[in-house]
Amino acid sequence: MTEAINAIEMHSIVKRFPGVVANDHVDFACQVGEVHALLGENGAGKSTLMNVLAGMYRPEAGEILVSGKRVVLHSPQEAIAHGIGMVHQHFMLVPPHSVAENIVLGLNQPRFLLNLSHIEEQVAALSEQYGLSVNPRAKIWELSVGEQQRVEVLKMLYRGAKVLILDEPTAVLTPQEVEVLFHTLRDMTKRGHSIVFISHKLDEVVAIADRVTVLRRGKVTAANVPAKGTTKAQLAQLMVGREVLFQVDKKKAQPGDVVLAVEGLCADNDRSLPALRNVSLQVRAGEIVGVAGVAGNGQRELAEALTGLRRPTAGKMTLGKIALDRHTQWLKLGQQLAHIPEDRAVFGSVAELSVAENLILKRFYRPPISSGWSINASAVRQNADRLVVQYQIATPTIETPVRMLSGGNLQKVILARETSERPYLMVAVHPTRGLDIGATESVHKLLIEQRDADTGILLISEDLDELLSLSDRLIVLYEGQIAGEMPAEGADIHTIGLMMAGAKADA
Numbered sequence: 477m478t479e480a481i482n483a484i485e486m487h488s489i490v491k492r493f494p495g496v497v498a499n500d501h502v503d504f505a506c507q508v509g510e511v512h513a514l515l516g517e518n519g520a521g522k523s524t525l526m527n528v529l530a531g532m533y534r535p536e537a538g539e540i541l542v543s544g545k546r547v548v549l550h551s552p553q554e555a556i557a558h559g560i561g562m563v564h565q566h567f568m569l570v571p572p573h574s575v576a577e578n579i580v581l582g583l584n585q586p587r588f589l590l591n592l593s594h595i596e597e598q599v600a601a602l603s604e605q606y607g608l609s610v611n612p613r614a615k616i617w618e619l620s621v622g623e624q625q626r627v628e629v630l631k632m633l634y635r636g637a638k639v640l641i642l643d644e645p646t647a648v649l650t651p652q653e654v655e656v657l658f659h660t661l662r663d664m665t666k667r668g669h670s671i672v673f674i675s676h677k678l679d680e681v682v683a684i685a686d687r688v689t690v691l692r693r694g695k696v697t698a699a700n701v702p703a704k705g706t707t708k709a710q711l712a713q714l715m716v717g718r719e720v721l722f723q724v725d726k727k728k729a730q731p732g733d734v735v736l737a738v739e740g741l742c743a744d745n746d747r748s749l750p751a752l753r754n755v756s757l758q759v760r761a762g763e764i765v766g767v768a769g770v771a772g773n774g775q776r777e778l779a780e781a782l783t784g785l786r787r788p789t790a791g792k793m794t795l796g797k798i799a800l801d802r803h804t805q806w807l808k809l810g811q812q813l814a815h816i817p818e819d820r821a822v823f824g825s826v827a828e829l830s831v832a833e834n835l836i837l838k839r840f841y842r843p844p845i846s847s848g849w850s851i852n853a854s855a856v857r858q859n860a861d862r863l864v865v866q867y868q869i870a871t872p873t874i875e876t877p878v879r880m881l882s883g884g885n886l887q888k889v890i891l892a893r894e895t896s897e898r899p900y901l902m903v904a905v906h907p908t909r910g911l912d913i914g915a916t917e918s919v920h921k922l923l924i925e926q927r928d929a930d931t932g933i934l935l936i937s938e939d940l941d942e943l944l945s946l947s948d949r950l951i952v953l954y955e956g957q958i959a960g961e962m963p964a965e966g967a968d969i970h971t972i973g974l975m976m977a978g979a980k981a982d983a
């Protein structure tokens with residue numbers, strides 16, 4: 477084999493944040509024409525390293541070489557000028573603008589010099605060339621998450637990215653969209669692009685990567701491992717430093733009384749179109765009911781209706797003996813109703829507040845946290861100290877703002893707050909999205925423990941493996957209706973897939 481050319485090299489990169497060394501003398505190299513997977517647990521330093529490469533962060537030490545030449549990158553614009561582009565986990569698109577407008581936004585050209593129809597043609601050509609189908613004239617808000625991601629990739633290609641960094645690109649995609657993305661990535665490598673691929677989904681890594689580099693607590697623990705012939709278990713071992721069971725240990729459920737009864741529920745989505753049509757379901761104490769479905773088939777609206785974030789247009793919901801309607805004081809339901817929201821940064825936590833403060837968000841008004849007029853500071857500390865140990869939350873201190881925690885640890889803060897009071901019902905939405913395998917394992921354990929402590933759990937997830945291994949019963953949502961229901965044990969993944977695509981249970 478001839479020696480492959482290095483597209484980029486990073487030597488001995490050091491990047492610190494208050495209280496942590498996010499990158500501790502990290503070496504990393506990506507060759508021309510390869511997909512290089514960057515793996516590591518939550519907080520290992522993957523995004524930080526790639527933000528350094530993409531010109532977002534300046535490292536305290538170390539150097540970057542592009543095609544063998546040393547470069548200093550002060551901004552993302554300088555990085556892209558050297559052919560390095562990054563697609564972040566949170567997209568940076570402007571919703572009211574069109575695809576083409578977003579693609580040229582931020583390019584340093586006066587607006588009047590931009591010929592929009594010419595740009596639209598160029599974008600259409602690029603999207604044709606790379607199989608990234610999207611209408612250049614569509615507004616961003618009209619697009620699905622998968623399409624928005626294509627716009628981000630196109631934006632980078634338009635600017636001439638040779639090295640494309642994708643930070644957890646598949647976390648928000650359906651299995652079908654993942655296939656399409658992988659096709660595009662393979663195509664890009666054939667054209668001489670290099671891809672840095674960050675993911676927690678080891679099946680995908682085995683499927684798409686040529687080589688793998690692993691970070692653990694800011695340091696490289698394995699570099700340039702060929703992906704071919706490597707198993708998921710070996711990768712997991714490299715990441716976590718111990719064996720990982722890809723299986724959930726659980727006893728048979730002992731369902732009790734009905735804790736949630738939903739009858740004829742209807743609700744609209746954000747565009748005022750019907751999203752839930754006459755949905756009826758029950759959840760009993762001590763069971764996990766999984767809701768399967770392709771994103772956009774009413775799962776979000778169901779979770780929002782149940783947690784008071786969206787007003788139904790028809791139907792009845794009962795939690796234990798409490799009717800959930802517009803007279804419900806949702807805040808006061810905190811003890812009976814737990815919610816693990818889809819967007820943990822927006823609804824699940826308050827970024828600027830500390831770990832200790834986030835842990836009391838649901839009970840600051842009750843003793844022992846509240847003492848009449850004021851908050852009892854020592855009770856707040858005791859509560860946080862206890863939960864940080866019990867839920868193994870990795871944080872520098874309990875005073876640290878939660879925006880500094882890694883994704884997995886932020887999720888543990890929310891779980892600790894929501895489960896420490898034995899609610900009747902828990903609505904868990906994508907509870908392990910973006911979490912590493914270790915954190916996923918502990919969230920799964922926590923959910924099973926919660927079930928065994930008699931909470932009824934409604935689990936909404938797009939990860940079929942997760943649904944099948946955790947749930948006792950499964951419901952499939954399609955276009956806002958229940959397309960089928962079955963026990964999870966022995967459920968056939970193929971049948972579920974068909975129902976998710978609209979086939980009726982009896983077909």
Ligand SMILES: Nc1ncnc2c1ncn2[C@@H]1O[C@H](COP(=O)(O)OP(=O)(O)OP(=O)(O)O)[C@@H](O)[C@H]1O
Nearest residue numbers: 493496498518519520521522523524880881882883
């Ligand atoms: N802007 C920031 N301010 C302070 N600390 C930060 C910041 N960004 C990251 N960190 C810290 O640096 C460390 C590495 O974080 P980073 O986001 O790079 O991890 P990651 O490997 O991408 O994790 P994940 O899989 O959860 O995305 C973590 O301890 C994190 O808390």
Ligand SMILES: [Mg+2]
Nearest residue numbers: 522523524643
């Ligand atoms: Mg990250």
